[in-house]
Amino acid sequence: MLQIFIRFFSLGLVSFGGPAAHIGYFRQTFVQELQWLDDKHYGSLVALSQFMPGPGSSQVGFAIGYHRGGLLGGIAAFLGFTLPSFILLFLLAVTSSQWLEYSITQGVIHGLKLLAVVVVADAILIMFKQFCQRKTAKLLMVLSCVVILLQPSMLVQFSLLIIAAIVGRYYLSAADDKEPLANVSPAPATEPVQLNFFWLSIFAGLLIASLVAIGLSKQAGIGTLTELFSQFYQVGSMVFGGGHVVLPLLQSSIGDAVNNDQFLTGYALAQAVPGPMFALAAFLGAEIWISQPLVGALVATLAIFLPGFLLMLVALKSWHAISSRPKVTGAIAGVNATVVGFLLAALYNPIFSSAVLSPLDMALVVLGFGLFKIFKPNIFILVAGFGVSGAMISAII
Secondary structure, eight states: OHHHHHHHHHHHHHOOSOHHHHHHHHIIIIIIISOSSOHHHHHHHHHHHHHSSSOHHHHHHHHHHHHHHHHHHHHHHHHHHHHHHHHHHHHHHHTHHHHTTSHHHHHHHHHHHHHHHHHHHHHHHHHHHHHOOSHHHHHHHHHHHHHHHHSOOHHHHHHHHHHHHHHHHHHSOGGGOSSOOTTOOOOOSOSOOOOOHHHHHHHHHHHHHHHHHHHHHHHHTOOOHHHHHHHHHHHHHHOSSOGGGHHHHHHHHHGGGSOHHHHHHHHHHHHHSSSOGGGHHHHHHHHHOTTSHHHHHHHHHHHHHHHHHHHHHHHGGGHHHHHTOHHHHHHHHHHHHHHHHHHHHHIIIIIIHHHOOSHHHHHHHHHHHHHHHHHOOOHHHHHHHHHHHHHHHHHHO
16 A cells, blocks of 8 residues: 555656646556556546546546555555645645735736636647537537526536436437547447446435535535535536536535635646646635634545545446447537536636736737647646746736
8 A cells, every 4th residue: 555655646746737647647657667557457447537527637546546456545546646736735725825915926826827728728629629529519518608607506517417418318329420439439338237336325425415415504504514525525526527627616616615816826826736636625625614724625625536536436347338338428428518618618707807807918828828739838837937927027017
């Protein structure tokens, strides 16, 4: 277990670049160097992480740890990979009152908010090409974006995901369309599906309990740690695609618990540290539960990661049988297209509307996006560049 923890901890210290980069780091370390598993097995784990809601790269890491050392191995992998970013974001949250008052700090954060516009716009472009190849998928993306822009709420998002799954099942199934679905196995469904109902019952039970807990908290008019856990657990249960997709759901879930500036500051800082994007929960949990910030950070972080890991445990041994069913892959295709629409809406509000405040800001976004697509620099270079640019702008103005 210690070996698994150390290996993932060392990756957690240097894994800049988001989920796609993390997948590459994992393959290089655990397939090529350590040979803990082969390419075929690794590819199936990556595909499963895309199929399930939750933090994609962290789910792959959890599955590698589980393959190597069982459940304790999966937990060790999660703790090792997440701990560096958790510590950094927690410390940034609890010290924010000390450094946020300086104008140069405000400038750096503003620059990082502009970087968020660039990064999320690029993520939308990539996801659009991957998940919106068909007319039905494009229509789901457009309609979901329009609805969320006009009526942003957790209930509306959840309803759209259900509708998208139904539409996808009937109109985006690989069996009903001549166009191939990306990352979908064409193998016939000959294997029986044997899900682990123990983990499924825990996942479903916690989800139902979270819905009840939030309802009771709203009636009482007071916030509790149970409500905090429930809010982040629900988000972790519905985030298909991981990474940046967590933004719109988190914003809808936590509501007025943090303001837009705090939310975008946390997101910008999550871009600047290594490790999974879902570690943003540590910053937000500490900001929300200010009386005991460490408790808030721990509860929020555990809650947002837990659903994805439980669902991985449900399906790890039956993934091939599940992925060979066209109707299932069609439903997921519909959900993925809708998620792109959610992210597009989030790009406008709160990301663009709170970050781009002048023509100079827009010029930096366009320049940054162009350089990002043309030269594909390391994310750390982008963080440094936008941070310095923001500081310079604040000093001039």
